Amino acid sequence: MIPPELFEFIESGVSVLVGTRDARLFPDGCRAIGARVEDNGAGLTVFLPDATSAGVRANLEDNRRIAIGFSRPADHRTIQIKGAVTRLHLADDRDRECIDRYRVNLDESWSMVGVPSRFTERAAHWPAWSAFVRVEGIFLQTPGPGAGAPLGQESPK
Amino acid sequence: MSGASARLEDLSACFQGIIPAIIATCSADGEPNVTYLSQVYYVDSRHVALSCQFFNKTRRNVDENPYATVLVHHPVDFELWRLRLRFQHCETEGELFERMSMRIQVIASHTGMSGVFRLLSSDVYEVLSVERMEGFLAPAESELDLAPPVSSGPLTELRGVQLVSGRIARAPDLDSLLRGALEALDETLGFSHSMILVPDDRGDRLVTIATRGYGTVGTTAEAMGRADADTRESDVLGADTHSRGGTGAEVTLGGGIGAEVTVGGGIGAEVQVGDGTIGTAAEHRHMIKVTGMGSELRYGRAIRDRIEECGDAEGLSAEIPLPGLPDAQAQLALPLLARDRLVGVIAVESEDPLAFDEWDEAFLQILANQIALGIDRMQDEEEQDSGDGEDAGTKAETEVETKSQSTSTPTAATPVTAPDRSLETHHAFVYYPNDDCVFVDGEYLIRNVPGKILWKLLREFDESGRTEFTNRELRLDESLGLPPVKDNLEARLILLRKRLVARCPGVRLVPVRRGRFALEIDGAITLEEKECGA
Numbered sequence: 001m002i003p004p005e006l007f008e009f010i011e012s013g014v015s016v017l018v019g020t021r022d023a024r025l026f027p028d029g030c031r032a033i034g035a036r037v038e039d040n041g042a043g044l045t046v047f048l049p050d051a052t053s054a055g056v057r058a059n060l061e062d063n064r065r066i067a068i069g070f071s072r073p074a075d076h077r078t079i080q081i082k083g084a085v086t087r088l089h090l091a092d093d094r095d096r097e098c099i100d101r102y103r104v105n106l107d108e109s110w111s112m113v114g115v116p117s118r119f120t121e122r123a124a125h126w127p128a129w130s131a132f133v134r135v136e137g138i139f140l141q142t143p144g145p146g147a148g149a150p151l152g153q154e155s156p157k
Numbered sequence: 158m159s160g161a162s163a164r165l166e167d168l169s170a171c172f173q174g175i176i177p178a179i180i181a182t183c184s185a186d187g188e189p190n191v192t193y194l195s196q197v198y199y200v201d202s203r204h205v206a207l208s209c210q211f212f213n214k215t216r217r218n219v220d221e222n223p224y225a226t227v228l229v230h231h232p233v234d235f236e237l238w239r240l241r242l243r244f245q246h247c248e249t250e251g252e253l254f255e256r257m258s259m260r261i262q263v264i265a266s267h268t269g270m271s272g273v274f275r276l277l278s279s280d281v282y283e284v285l286s287v288e289r290m291e292g293f294l295a296p297a298e299s300e301l302d303l304a305p306p307v308s309s310g311p312l313t314e315l316r317g318v319q320l321v322s323g324r325i326a327r328a329p330d331l332d333s334l335l336r337g338a339l340e341a342l343d344e345t346l347g348f349s350h351s352m353i354l355v356p357d358d359r360g361d362r363l364v365t366i367a368t369r370g371y372g373t374v375g376t377t378a379e380a381m382g383r384a385d386a387d388t389r390e391s392d393v394l395g396a397d398t399h400s401r402g403g404t405g406a407e408v409t410l411g412g413g414i415g416a417e418v419t420v421g422g423g424i425g426a427e428v429q430v431g432d433g434t435i436g437t438a439a440e441h442r443h444m445i446k447v448t449g450m451g452s453e454l455r456y457g458r459a460i461r462d463r464i465e466e467c468g469d470a471e472g473l474s475a476e477i478p479l480p481g482l483p484d485a486q487a488q489l490a491l492p493l494l495a496r497d498r499l500v501g502v503i504a505v506e507s508e509d510p511l512a513f514d515e516w517d518e519a520f521l522q523i524l525a526n527q528i529a530l531g532i533d534r535m536q537d538e539e540e541q542d543s544g545d546g547e548d549a550g551t552k553a554e555t556e557v558e559t560k561s562q563s564t565s566t567p568t569a570a571t572p573v574t575a576p577d578r579s580l581e582t583h584h585a586f587v588y589y590p591n592d593d594c595v596f597v598d599g600e601y602l603i604r605n606v607p608g609k610i611l612w613k614l615l616r617e618f619d620e621s622g623r624t625e626f627t628n629r630e631l632r633l634d635e636s637l638g639l640p641p642v643k644d645n646l647e648a649r650l651i652l653l654r655k656r657l658v659a660r661c662p663g664v665r666l667v668p669v670r671r672g673r674f675a676l677e678i679d680g681a682i683t684l685e686e687k688e689c690g691a
Contacts, residue, residue, distance in 0.1 A: 019181035019191025026224045029181035029191050030290070031237070051292030052237070067181075067189040076459035082188065114451060114510075115176070119235040122295045139214075141192055143456060144463025148214040 002041035002135055003151070006079065010035055010044070010070055011098075013105025017069040018046065020059035028055040032068070033125045034102030036095075044068070044081060044133045047091055047099050049124035057129060060085045066133055069141055073113045078141035079151065087132040095130050161289045165202050168229065168238055168287065172199045174260075175232035175449035175486075175510045177456070180207070182218035182225045190214050195456050197229060198257050198279070205240065206279040208257055209247065210460075216280070219244040225282065228290070232449075232511060237293040242282035254279045259437050259445045260453075266432045268457035273464060273472045317345035321524050325531040330671070331647040332654075334531050335367035338503075338524070343369050348505045350482055352423060353493075353528070354435060355501040355648045358606045358638065361430050363439055363502055366652045368423040424655040425603065435504050438490035442499060444522060448487045449510050486510035489518065491525040495533035498643065503528060536643055582663050582680025587687055588612045597661045607653040609637050612684075614666075614676050619684050628672040650674070 002010065016032035030053045035046045046068055048056060060066060064084040071078040091099065107120040138151040171178075178194040192215060196208035205227075209216055219225055223244035230237055248254045258276040265274040324337035335353050342348040350370035354363035431440040438445045447453060461473060485506045493501040503525050507513070513521075587596045594604035595611055603611060610631060617623045628646055632639055639646060654666040663679040 017179050017191045017193070019183075019189040021181075021183040021187060021189045025183045025185070025187055025222050026241075027181040027183040027189055027226050029179055029226055029228060031179075031228075031293075049292075052290050063187065065187060065189055067191045069179075069191045069193070071193060074455065075462070076193070076456055078193070080190070080192065113455070115235070118297075119294070122235075122297065124293050124295070142459055142463055143193075143195065143211075144460035145211065145467045145469070146463060147211060 002037055002044065002081070002138060004041065006138075007037045007041070009072070009077075009079070010037055011102075012072075013102065013107070013109035014070045014072045015106075015109075016046065017071065018048065018053075018056055019067040019069070020056045021063070021065060022059050023062050028059055030056050031123070033123075033128055034099050034106075035068070035070070036098050038132065042135060044083070044135055045095070045098075046131050046133060047095060047102075048129040048131055050090075050127040050129060051124040053129060057088065057131075060088055060131060066131070068133065071141070073109050073115075076143055078143070080139045080141040081133070081135055081137070082139070083133045083136040085131045086134050087130070089130055091126075091128040091130045095128065096126070099125055099128060161291070163238070163287050163289065165199065165205070165240075165284055165287055168231065169199055169515060170233060170511065171229040171231050171238060172197050172205070173232065173448040173510070174453055176230040176235075177452060178230075179228040180215055180225055181227075182215050183222050184218045185221035190218055194227065195453075196257060196260065197227060198253070200253065200281060203284055204245070204281055205242070205284060206248075206253055206257060206281045208261065208276055209278045209280050210261065210274060210276060219280070235294060237290040239286075239288050239290055241285040243285055245281045245283050247278040247280045249278050253281070255441065255443070259441055259443065260447060262431075263434050263437050263445065263447050264453045264457040266437070267454060268461050269473050270457065270461055270464070271431075273469070274457065274460055315520075317341065318520055318523055320345050322527050325527050328531065328535075330668070331532065331535045332367075332651045334528070334535060335651070338528050338531075339367055339369035342505070342524070348507075350485075350507065351503065351505045353501055353503050354428060354439075355532075355645060356430075356439075356499060357427070358640075358645075363428045363430065363435065364652055365423050365426040365428075366648050366655070371423045424659060425652060434488040434490045435502050438492050438504075439499060439502050442492045442494060444489070444491045444518060444525075446487070446489045446513055446518060448513065450486050450488065451510075482506055482508060484508050487512045489513045489521065491521055493525055493529035493532060495529045498533075500529050500532045500536075501648075532648075535647060536645065583683070584661055584663060584680065585683045585685070586612075586615055587685050589687055591688065597664075600660060602660050603653060603656045606637060606639065607649045607656070610649065611653055611657075613637065615664075615682065615684055618676055618678065619682065624676045624678075625669065626674060626676065628674075 011034075016035055017029060018032050019027060019029045021027045030048065033047045033049050035044055037043075038045055046066075064086070066085050067080055067082050069078060069080045103120070103125060107117050110120050111117060140149055140151055141147055174196060178197045179191065180194045181189060181191045183189045194207060195210065198206040198208070200206050207227075225242045225244065227240040227242060228237055229240065254276065257279045261274065261276045262271070265271050268274070321338050321341040324341055325334055328334035328337055339351045339353065342351055351368070352365050352371070353367040354365045356362070357364050428435045428439075430436050434445055434447050464470065464473060486508055487510050488504065488506045490502055490504040492499055493503060503521075505513070505521070584597055585599075588594070588608070589596075592604060593606070593608040593612075595602045595608045602608075613631075613634065613636070614626060617626075628650075631637060631646060632644060650666065657664050657666060664682070665677040667675045667677055669675050
């Protein structure tokens, strides 16, 4: 379950990175174009741009395993969610609203670290695919000691 | 969608750390992992190396399953490139490891994590394919949306090399050599912010003796494109912000020039060997380039925050302010080596993260070698002049003595220009012999060997009215503690001269001819020796 205090973080303008793998365990990845928390944190929908996610989607069709990193550019605060994709379909109008809102937030957070709006605005976003993820694990990924540990078990001294 | 392939060497800009890269890996049991990477290093046309600072999930995955996919952005056009990799081996020593380690050392020292945040290994991967991710960016609607072309070319740089080498060859003295070299770098090559530092007498610090682009005496922050000099001065460790305390004046500026830049062009600013870009280049005697400073520092601070959260803050130290430019995004520091001796460091910086490319590194290395050899030659000639035996020195001293006979003071040399000793201006000098530190009118002026030299000159002037001195007599004065060879005396005198111009323009050291200079003093001076804390 995603704890409620992370809902806003996940749906804000953080960078969303997706990792998958094929049947031979060869990894692939792409940038996602936003995410939405579902079922009070039991699930998550992540939006994959059609233009850049062909390999990732093929992997999901094959084995469903997915890792999603959420990283705030300004301070590298990062978490990673792992799970299985149970539904994959073309994004609809409701999803489009999330994607458009995410793009505005992403532009703001990327601008803070020097990425000009002219790039953010041109980044692939539509058409997109909606991948519903059943959450199985949440991990701290902020660089430094404890990175990779399950959230809440980062073993502070 | 897979896209056009490219040669790895054509993507060098992608590896400068300006935009963080992304790595996807997979464990042996089929669990994918994705995260940001701190450093992707170009090794050769078929290999890259990734930095490993923590034995994290990524590293454990590639130990189990060697395949990885890395996504890198081009920092100019933001296009996304996919590298498919196979882990080969890790290196924990050698040239590759040292080069990658230096870059991390710079960030670690700037963020107060020296010894805490460090490179564990350079993980070398074979590059299986390189392809652009087609469709990541929609076509630009206008030319304005396209990134500006990067201008760089061998003809411009060759002319720069020609000009710099010419100025070095013709320079009559060390000051001219340093000034001419930095001017040429600015005028022909666009390196508008540069500095040269030399080792101090203890060898564990570097002292700035020439700068370009940081203002001059009396220059304010506005001249450097900044609005508030006072703010700047208060938020860095400035030499002139320190008051006299019981342990001596501390003028270390960590990574380079700090507050001092706003008032004196940075002359006299010190860098501890091993600290920041400049100190790291001196310690390793290797060129070091750090680009995307903002991104690197954010990454470093994230790690620092995590270390603090985990209760390990005792190993951390204060964050070191960046060198002169408040928004520097790229820094390049090159050691100046004459044979195996470090004669200084030249550093350039820019607010443009892409200011320095591989070509810049190559020809700056050539120029650095020329400057180093020029400094070495100057020192040889200087010492040869001084050591031209007793004849040259005796002759000079005889001249002085002959002139002095016509003055009212038997032991004094004839002043080159008559000092204005009116009481309208007055400077109070205080010397702290414990650390050879000189203050003027309550403000720190200079220390170490240049401090001792100044005190000697002022005392002789005060006691006998003497105003003309020779380098040779300074070398022969054992109380000054100059080393017997390669004493760097000329560099110390340049530093002293420039510090006086910045801090006390009423007292000047004026070169008379090679190896001889005059002390000019407007108004009156008082001299006092004090113990630390007195």
